Amino acid sequence: MLTIKNLHAEVEGKQILKGINLEIGKGETHAIMGPNGSGKSSLASVLAGRDNYTVTEGEVWFNGKNLLDLSPEDRAREGVFLAFQYPVEIPGVSNLNFLKTALNEIRTYKGLPTIEGRDFLKLTKEKQQLVDFNANLMNRSLNEGFSGGEKKRNEIFQLAMLDPQLAILDETDSGLDIDALRIVSNGVNKLRDAEKSFVVITHYQRLLEYIVPDFVHVLYNGRIIKTGTKELALELEERGYDWLKEELHLKESV
Amino acid sequence: MTSDITLPFYQALTTDVNALSACQAQDELQGIRQEALDRFSVMGLPTLKTEAWRYSNIQRYLKEFPYELLYATTTVPASVVAQAAIPELDCYRIVLVNGHLQADLSELPAGKGITIGALSAHTQAPGFTKWFNKQHHLAQESLATLNTALFADGLYIELAANTVIDKPVHIVHVYTAAQHAFIQPRHLWVLNRNAAATIIQSSVHPDTNAAAFANSVLETVIEENAELWHYNIQQGDQHFREVHTTAAQQQANSRYHHFNFTLPGTPFTRNNLSVALNGSYTETNLNGLYIANGSQHVDNHTFMDHIMPNCNSNELYKGVLLDSANGVFTGRILVHQEAQKTNAFQQNNNLLLGAKADINSQPQLEIYADDVKCSHGFTAGQFSEESMFYLRSRGIGEDAAKALMVNAFSHDITDEVKVPALQHYLQEQIAAIMNN
Numbered sequence: 001m002l003t004i005k006n007l008h009a010e011v012e013g014k015q016i017l018k019g020i021n022l023e024i025g026k027g028e029t030h031a032i033m034g035p036n037g038s039g040k041s042s043l044a045s046v047l048a049g050r051d052n053y054t055v056t057e058g059e060v061w062f063n064g065k066n067l068l069d070l071s072p073e074d075r076a077r078e079g080v081f082l083a084f085q086y087p088v089e090i091p092g093v094s095n096l097n098f099l100k101t102a103l104n105e106i107r108t109y110k111g112l113p114t115i116e117g118r119d120f121l122k123l124t125k126e127k128q129q130l131v132d133f134n135a136n137l138m139n140r141s142l143n144e145g146f147s148g149g150e151k152k153r154n155e156i157f158q159l160a161m162l163d164p165q166l167a168i169l170d171e172t173d174s175g176l177d178i179d180a181l182r183i184v185s186n187g188v189n190k191l192r193d194a195e196k197s198f199v200v201i202t203h204y205q206r207l208l209e210y211i212v213p214d215f216v217h218v219l220y221n222g223r224i225i226k227t228g229t230k231e232l233a234l235e236l237e238e239r240g241y242d243w244l245k246e247e248l249h250l251k252e253s254v
Numbered sequence: 255m256t257s258d259i260t261l262p263f264y265q266a267l268t269t270d271v272n273a274l275s276a277c278q279a280q281d282e283l284q285g286i287r288q289e290a291l292d293r294f295s296v297m298g299l300p301t302l303k304t305e306a307w308r309y310s311n312i313q314r315y316l317k318e319f320p321y322e323l324l325y326a327t328t329t330v331p332a333s334v335v336a337q338a339a340i341p342e343l344d345c346y347r348i349v350l351v352n353g354h355l356q357a358d359l360s361e362l363p364a365g366k367g368i369t370i371g372a373l374s375a376h377t378q379a380p381g382f383t384k385w386f387n388k389q390h391h392l393a394q395e396s397l398a399t400l401n402t403a404l405f406a407d408g409l410y411i412e413l414a415a416n417t418v419i420d421k422p423v424h425i426v427h428v429y430t431a432a433q434h435a436f437i438q439p440r441h442l443w444v445l446n447r448n449a450a451a452t453i454i455q456s457s458v459h460p461d462t463n464a465a466a467f468a469n470s471v472l473e474t475v476i477e478e479n480a481e482l483w484h485y486n487i488q489q490g491d492q493h494f495r496e497v498h499t500t501a502a503q504q505q506a507n508s509r510y511h512h513f514n515f516t517l518p519g520t521p522f523t524r525n526n527l528s529v530a531l532n533g534s535y536t537e538t539n540l541n542g543l544y545i546a547n548g549s550q551h552v553d554n555h556t557f558m559d560h561i562m563p564n565c566n567s568n569e570l571y572k573g574v575l576l577d578s579a580n581g582v583f584t585g586r587i588l589v590h591q592e593a594q595k596t597n598a599f600q601q602n603n604n605l606l607l608g609a610k611a612d613i614n615s616q617p618q619l620e621i622y623a624d625d626v627k628c629s630h631g632f633t634a635g636q637f638s639e640e641s642m643f644y645l646r647s648r649g650i651g652e653d654a655a656k657a658l659m660v661n662a663f664s665h666d667i668t669d670e671v672k673v674p675a676l677q678h679y680l681q682e683q684i685a686a687i688m689n690n
Contacts, residue, residue, distance in 0.1 A: 048647050076649035088644040092662025101658060102648040109649070141662075162648065 001026050001197055002067075002166055007058035008222075009046045016042040018222030019058070024166070029198040031208055031233060034219035035241045040201045041085060043219070044170040048082035049075050062166070076102075077109035079165035083155040083172050090142040095154070096124070098142050099161050106162060123161065131187030133157040149180035156187040167191075168199045173207040185210030205237035218244055263299075263316045263436070267323065267400075282377055286387055290402035297396035306395075309582040309614045310553040315495050315522045319434035319465045325406045327354040330428050330460065335359050338426040338458045343675040345424040345454070352429060353406045353439030353470070367417030367449075373410040373440060381412040381444035385475045389501035391528040391557060392471065398499045398526070401471040405440035408470075413449035413480075422452040422483075422673055429459045429466040429494060441472040445480040445508075454676060456487040459494040467495045474500065476508040478533065483672060485513045487680075490520030499526040506533030506562075513671065515680060516544040516552045518687055523550075528557035531593075534564045542571035543667040545660070545687055546579035547608075553582035558600075560593040563623075569600040572667055574660050578610035586618040587628060594623045600630040605663055607636065607656070657688035 002024040009017040016039050024030055034040050046053045047060065049072035060067040067075060090098075104114040115123070128135055133153050143151050152172055159167050169188070173181055188211050192198065200211055208216070208230060216232040217224045220241065225248050226232065236244075299316065300307035328351055335349050348370075349359040355372045362370050369379060376382050392398040409425060429437055445451060459466055476482050490496065504510055516523050529538055544552045558567045573581045585600045604613045617630035637659050645655040664684055671677040 050643055071652075072643060072646040073649050073651050073655075076647055082647050084644065084647075088638075088641050090641050090644070090659070090662055092665035093645075093658050098645070098648070098650075098658065101654055102645075102650050105651055105654060106649040158648065 001063060003059075003061040005059045005061075007043075007046070007060060008056045009042065009053050010056055011042065011053050015056075016053075016222055017046065020219075020222070020224060022217065022224065024197050024199065026197060027194040028215065029192065029200065029211065029213045031200045031202060031213035031216045031230075032219055033202060033205075033216060033233060033236060036203075038219045039222045040219050041170055044082055044168045044199075044201055047075075047080065047168060048072060073105070074109070076162070076164070077106045081159055081162060081164035081167045083152075083159060083167065083169045085170040085172075085174060087143050087151040087155055089144045089146070091144045093142045095138045095140060095142050099124070099158065102158075102162060127160040128157060130190055131156045131160050132183050148175040149177065152176060152180070152184055153187070156184055160187065160191055165195065166197045166199070168201070170201050171203065172200070173202055173204060181207065182210065205233045208233045220245065220248065263321050287403045290387075290399045291404070293393060294396055294399040294403055297399065300396055306555060306584070309580075310522075310524055310551065312497070312522070312524065315467070321434050321436040321465070321467050323404060324352055324431055324435035324437050328352065328430065329356050329358075330430060332359055334428055334430075334458060334460050335426050338456050340424065340454070340456075340675055340679045342678070343422065343424065343673070345422040346419070348409065348423060348425045350409060350425060350427050350439065352431070352435070352437045353408045353427075355407070355409065356428075363419050363421070363423060365417075367414030368419065369410070369412040369414075371410055373408040373442060376410040376412075379410065379412060381446075381475070382410065382442060385444055385473065385503075386442055387473070389473050389503050389528070389530060391530060391559070392473070392499070392501050395499060395526055397469050397497050398471050398501070401438045401440055401469055401499070405438045405471070408439040408441035409443075410441070411443040411451075411453075413445045413451060415447040415449065415477075417446070418450045419452070422454055422676075424454045424456070427455065427457040427468075427470075429457060429468050430462060431464050431466055432462070434465045436467045436469065439468065439470040441470070443472070443474045443482075445474075445476050445482055447478045448480060449477070450481045452483040452485075452673060454485040454487070454673070457490060457494075457496075459491050461491065462493070465493040465495070469497045471499045471501070474502045474510075476502065476504045476510050478505045479507040480505075481509040481511075483511045485671065485673070485676060486515065488514070488516040488520060488523055489518075490523075492519070492521065494520045495522040496520055497524045497526070500528070502527075502529045504529065504531050504533060504536045504538065507535045508533065509537045511539045511670075512541065513667070514542045514554065516542075516546065516554075517683055518545060518547045518550060521548075521550055524553040524555065526555045528559065529567070530559045531561050531565045531567075534562045536562075536565045538565070538567040539670070540567070540569040540571075541667050541670055543573070543664055544571070544581060545574040545576070545664075545684065546581060547576040547687070549578050549580070551580045551582075555582075555584045557586045558588070558598060560587065560589040560596045560598060563592060563594045563596065565593065566597045567599070570666060571602045572663065573602075573604040573613060574663065575604060575606050575608060575611035575613060577608040579608060580611070581613040581615075583613070583615040584618065585616070585630060587620070587630070589621040589623050589626055589628065591622040594625045596623060596626040596628070598626070598628045602632045603663075604634040605636065605660065606634050653689070657685055660688050661685060
């Protein structure tokens with residue numbers, strides 16, 4: 001579904017991604033871990049098309065399409081979804097109106113008829129219950145005055161509504177207490193199926209207890225330095241990242 | 255004055271003045287008209303050297319066409335008025351063509367305490383005698399004095415004490431003429447003690463090849479504990495130009511909520527809005543939203559005159575300037591020495607979305623009292639990139655994202671509109687502008 005080949009990217013002239021290779025298959029969940037500043041969130045931003053990043057080398061293919069050629073909106077319409085680490089507050093744009101616009105822009109792109117009134121509300125209600133999102137927040141302005149947890153839950157609600165093929169969760173666990181973490185994770189788990197893939201970016205193994213990944217990758221200094229299964233996350237939790245860094249330096253100095 | 259004389263318009267004006275003296279013979283306002291005319295002759299038409307007009311070149315627009323002063327009454331078919339209809343709005347609709355009431359298309363609110371009709375038919379009314387041409391700011395503005403001297407007709411509304419109009423009144427101003435015309439309507443609305451009304455004004459300029467320049471003046475008086483919700487919607491078209499003067503007076507404990515919406519259409523719009531607070535414990539809300547495109551010019555010139563103590567005023571004007579549109583905002587707040595405990599707040603925020611769009615914004619605070627709270631603020635900016643990216647990352651294209659953001663930017667103003675059908679209409683209009 002997603003193939004990343006030798007991806008290099010920079011922001012303001014500074015090289016952040018230095019040759020990422022990653023293959024994500026249909027229905028798979030991949031976790032990307034790594035210390036601060038290793039390039040995890042940058043990878044998410046490059047995939048979503050944030051324009052202050054410049055790709056200097058490499059390719060990204062999504063269902064046979066060159067993702068890097070597409071505008072951010074077209075990436076979303078093709079089925080890529082980024083759950084933001086810091087969702088933006090937009091006063092005056094109602095959550096519902098925003099979602100309806102987004103959904104219909106995606107449907108129009110796919111050549112589907114737009115969804116109106118009752119059908120939209122029905123879908124909203126269904127998804128809102130699925131991911132346990134507070135109905136009172138839906139008529140409010142987009143994320144305005146939401147708590148940190150409510151914002152993250154709104155991201156998952158949007159994910160449920162827009163039904164992408166690939167969802168990238170950028171540190172969705174940051175700033176969540178244990179109850180919120182459980183609710184958010186439950187929401188994600190309910191959305192997992194054989195068609196949908198997830199990339200879960202996180203600092204902590206804790207999230208992966210709830211959202212169990214098929215693969216765990218360690219990103220360090222703009223590259224994936226180790227790939228394993230969920231046991232790798234446990235090992236990282238126990239031993240930290242230093243042993244991996246040392247391993248890497250030994251390898252490089254040879 | 256010297257620069258005016260070269261204008262064909264001014265020459266036409268002087269001829270008209272002479273021609274008019276005949277019809278003024280029967281006019282009981284002759285004294286007032288003559289005094290205003292004398293005053294206008296001294297002041298002349300504003301030029302770029304006139305401080306209050308330094309960013310609005312009205313001469314350029316007066317030179318465009320050989321405008322003639324228009325007095326004759328004319329009527330329009332209902333289809334013309336239908337263009338101004340606000341869907342789902344349950345209201346009394348009043349149609350004025352070039353300032354003259356067209357009765358067959360109008361439904362006047364009736365009932366005890368409601369006086370409403372042509373201004374010319376009410377020059378003996380007590381409200382007229384007491385209030386006509388009394389707002390002292392009018393004499394400071396030369397175009398308002400020109401209106402006083404040579405106005406045609408307009409709408410007179412007087413609500414007796416404790417009278418409330420049960421539905422909004424929608425006044426549709428139709429401006430139309432066979433030849434390029436300079437049209438001067440004059441209105442007076444008086445709300446006596448405890449009276450209340452919601453009045454919506456909008457205008458239509460039927461598609462003709464003749465240009466219309468409206469120089470209209472509205473005086474409104476809000477007596478003790480009365481309340482007026484006043485919405486003015488300006489759309490117009492390429493052949494319309496407008497100078498719109500609103501002079502309000504508020505007595506003690508009264509409330510005045512003024513909304514001005516200027517949307518694309520008219521190349522030149524100048525709004526003079528002034529409120530004189532003649533009593534204490536009043537509340538004034540001045541809300542403005544201007545969305546301009548092409549090479550449109552929109553100038554809002556506002557004046558809050560805090561004469562008496564313990565009054566609150568809140569002013570919020572927001573602008574969206576597209577293409578090479580030009581915005582001007584002046585917010586004068588004068589707090590007299592006696593006006594202690596005044597709260598006067600003013601804010602002007604702008605989105606500059608066109609590469610050649612610009613805004614000249616000028617707060618003017620003159621405060622002579624020492625125990626007051628006053629503030630002003632100004633911003634001009636673009637969309638936040640982070641917000642745009644967030645919307646686009648959800649599949650919303652750039653244009654639709656901009657439309658959502660403009661709608662969001664406007665919501666501080668549109669949210670305050672208390673007539674749901676009107677609120678919906680305005681939101682739809684804004685969305686339509688942005689989706690074009």
